[in-house]
Amino acid sequence: EVRLVQSGAEVKKPGESLKISCKGSGYSFDSFWIAWVRQMPGKGLECMGIINPRDSDVRYSPSFEGQVTFSVDKSIDTAYLQWSSLKASDSAMYFCAKTVAGTGLGWFDPWGQGTLVTVTS
Amino acid sequence: EIVMTQSPATLSVSPGERATLSCRASQSVTNNLAWYQQKPGQAPRLLILGASRRATGIPDRFSGSGSGTDFTLTISTLKPEDFAVYYCQQYGGSPRFSFGQGTKLEIK
Numbered sequence: 001e002v003r004l005v006q007s008g009a010e011v012k013k014p015g016e017s018l019k020i021s022c023k024g025s026g027y028s029f030d031s032f033w034i035a036w037v038r039q040m041p042g043k044g045l046e047c048m049g050i051i052n053p054r055d056s057d058v059r060y061s062p063s064f065e066g067q068v069t070f071s072v073d074k075s076i077d078t079a080y081l082q083w084s085s086l087k088a089s090d091s092a093m094y095f096c097a098k099t100v101a102g103t104g105l106g107w108f109d110p111w112g113q114g115t116l117v118t119v120t121s
Numbered sequence: 122e123i124v125m126t127q128s129p130a131t132l133s134v135s136p137g138e139r140a141t142l143s144c145r146a147s148q149s150v151t152n153n154l155a156w157y158q159q160k161p162g163q164a165p166r167l168l169i170l171g172a173s174r175r176a177t178g179i180p181d182r183f184s185g186s187g188s189g190t191d192f193t194l195t196i197s198t199l200k201p202e203d204f205a206v207y208y209c210q211q212y213g214g215s216p217r218f219s220f221g222q223g224t225k226l227e228i229k
Contacts, residue, residue: 035218045157045165045208047218059217095164105213107155109167109176 002026004034004096004112011118012086019082020115022096029077030054033104036070036081037095039114045095050104051079059104086119093117123147123214127207127221133229136199142224144192144209153213156185156194159223160205168207169194196226204228 007021022034036048049060051070058070069082079096093114100106124147134140144154152172157165167176169185172192182197196203209221 044223045159045210045220047210047220050217061217099212105153105217107167107170107176107210107212108157108165109170111164111166114164 002098002110004098004110006094006096006112006115009116009118011120014088014119014121015085016119017082017084018086018117019080020094020117022079022081022112024077024079024098027098030074031101033099033101034070034072034079035097035099035104035108036068036079037097037108037111038064038092039095040092048081050099052104053077053079086117088119088121091117091119123150123211123219125209125211125219125221127209127224129224130222131225131227133227134199135229136201138199140196140199140203140226142194142196142207142226144187144194144221146190146192146211146214148214149189150211150214152188153211154185154187154192155210155212156183157208157210158203158205159208165208199226201228 003025030053033050035050038046048064051058053072071080095114096112097108126145128143154172156169159165173185184195186193206223208223
């Protein structure tokens, strides 16, 4: 079974750093791009960008360029989403999802269960 | 930039009836269009890819149609578990991915 399992919920203060994870299993992790998607409370889905686990090639969506950092550790089939200085407006649910091989331009399936990030003073 | 617009925002339908959800792209996305279902507290689930192909394990009461700029998701006979929020997504345009704002399908 192809699965993505994300790290648990986080509560942080403004200005703190954070790194959340997404571990893949049941498939060749470095053959398929991973997408990160934000969902703010009560709102819709926003694609933050994609990363190729094979070579760490990253494509950020314009709204998220410079705001977050994607990375991977191929040795443990895990992708990461990182903030260096959190803001209250970063409070949201974050999902990772497996996308397609090649260009990475495709549908998202499956999705991780989500990581809830709460930033509050 | 390709903007995806879904309509209606909320759709009220009775169980056993048909639901038709619409998604429009601001420019052609050919057939690079997916549909997702999201229930409260859950991750989205892929229903349709390539505008009309059902994903693995998706019941045949779900069907997708359209190409270019206008797309439709039809649920032929609604079951209680189908009431959820549905999103369309284009992939391959600029930006690379964009979602519609969602349609909430609620019980009438």
